[in-house]
Amino acid sequence: MKKYDFAFIVHPRSRKELVRSFPPFWFVPNFLLYLFSPRIIGDIVLTHERRPLRGALVGIVNVPAQFLKRDEKIKKKILSAIRLAQNYGANIVGLGSLSSPAVSGGLDIQAESLIAITNGNALTAAVVIQDVQSIAGMLQKKNKKANVAIIGATGSIGQAVSHAIAGHVDSLSIIARKKESLDVLADTLRSHSPGLMLTVSTTVADAETANIIVVATSHHETVLHSAGVVEGTVVYDITQPSNLKKSDWIRRDDVLVMQGGLVHFPGLQVSKITGLDDEESFACLAETALLSLAQRTSEDFSVGHVTAENIKKIEKLAKQHGVTSLIKKWNNVLEWDNIIMFIEKYA
Numbered sequence: 503m504k505k506y507d508f509a510f511i512v513h514p515r516s517r518k519e520l521v522r523s524f525p526p527f528w529f530v531p532n533f534l535l536y537l538f539s540p541r542i543i544g545d546i547v548l549t550h551e552r553r554p555l556r557g558a559l560v561g562i563v564n565v566p567a568q569f570l571k572r573d574e575k576i577k578k579k580i581l582s583a584i585r586l587a588q589n590y591g592a593n594i595v596g597l598g599s600l601s602s603p604a605v606s607g608g609l610d611i612q613a614e615s616l617i618a619i620t621n622g623n624a625l626t627a628a629v630v631i632q633d634v635q636s637i638a639g640m641l642q643k644k645n646k647k648a649n650v651a652i653i654g655a656t657g658s659i660g661q662a663v664s665h666a667i668a669g670h671v672d673s674l675s676i677i678a679r680k681k682e683s684l685d686v687l688a689d690t691l692r693s694h695s696p697g698l699m700l701t702v703s704t705t706v707a708d709a710e711t712a713n714i715i716v717v718a719t720s721h722h723e724t725v726l727h728s729a730g731v732v733e734g735t736v737v738y739d740i741t742q743p744s745n746l747k748k749s750d751w752i753r754r755d756d757v758l759v760m761q762g763g764l765v766h767f768p769g770l771q772v773s774k775i776t777g778l779d780d781e782e783s784f785a786c787l788a789e790t791a792l793l794s795l796a797q798r799t800s801e802d803f804s805v806g807h808v809t810a811e812n813i814k815k816i817e818k819l820a821k822q823h824g825v826t827s828l829i830k831k832w833n834n835v836l837e838w839d840n841i842i843m844f845i846e847k848y849a
């Protein structure tokens with residue numbers, strides 16, 4: 503049997519993607535997808551002089567809306583994916599895309615998993631914090647205010663990013679649907695950063711007043727529309743599947759939509775089914791590979807909300823292995839020079 507060091511759970515980003523990747527599923531209605539067991543759909547190879555690694559991409563064929571029901575049926579599928587990875591020798595499993603929000607960032611399955619898990623959100627948050635602070639710094643250098651809105655601010659990633667950037671921006675809007683969670687976050691933000699200009703909202707459209715909008719929601723459909731977003735805004739999207747509709751944004755040359763939460767990982771090759779090129783990775787997948795590489799697999803790593811302590815630990819590992827932030831725009835790599843040019847022209 504082929505052996506794997508680690509595994510990463512993935513799922514189709516839409517029904518269209520499922521049918522495109524596996525055409526026979528055209529005949530299978532969504533409610534029957536629960537009958538199909540997870541299986542290994544691709545490899546992750548890390549070429550490393552001292553410790554080459556092999557990871558498995560474990561596919562669950564359910565569609566995004568089914569993950570967001572957060573019910574027992576999807577929890578069982580995720581646990582079954584973890585058992586499959588364990589049977590193939592994996593010591594740690596990363597919860598990719600919505601397989602993490604489906605089980606509260608891993609909290610709901612932690613007790614039942616016999617191998618280590620990580621939701622991969624510490625490295626994702628680290629990369630978002632770094633990128634958003636760089637963009638804010640570029641605006642401030644031009645004597646512009648950096649007014650940031652985070653949609654999904656109370657989530658595993660969103661709350662960590664909110665805390666980390668609060669002291670570096672001119673104003674912060676935190677947005678999500680549940681008012682109670684927003685109020686809890688707002689209280690801690692106000693106590694840690696007393697001078698912060700903070701707005702709390704349950705209305706996504708309130709993000710439109712910001713000039714940096716971070717989209718960190720876990721939803722299966724479009725959350726933010728382009729119509730009310732003003733010229734010069736940078737939209738930083740980490741959602742998988744994306745909560746922005748490309749056709750709605752593609753003609754907005756005056757708004758820079760970037761896909762973040764990605765990294766350049768020297769020596770890493772992930773199966774093409776993910777849409778990633780060589781040495782490119784989702785930050786959450788990279789976190790799983792880094793933990794395996796460092797043999798930190800005796801206990802769970804990122805579970806539930808991201809902590810500042812885990813961000814520091816994973817940043818250190820990323821640095822040791824040359825893993826750096828990567829930004830794309832509609833699948834093409836975006837250089838920082840392009841971002842500077844956009845800010846000079848529109849901001």
Ligand SMILES: NC(=O)c1ccc[n+]([C@@H]2O[C@H](COP(=O)([O-])OP(=O)(O)OC[C@H]3O[C@@H](n4cnc5c(N)ncnc54)[C@H](OP(=O)(O)O)[C@@H]3O)[C@@H](O)[C@H]2O)c1
Pocket residue numbers: 598599600602603607621622623626653654655656657658659660677678679680681683706718719720721725740741742743762763764784785786787
């Ligand atoms: N690029 C990468 O490498 C990478 C890595 C990890 C995660 N991700 C993606 O990042 C996203 C966030 O992940 P997470 O683990 O932080 O999720 P999470 O813990 O479930 O948090 C989601 C946040 O979004 C809010 N939200 C959900 N639906 C919303 C809606 N319709 N309108 C407004 N707010 C909404 C939630 O609050 P309410 O429920 O109160 O609205 C919460 O604040 C997911 O799409 C995930 O797939 C990407």
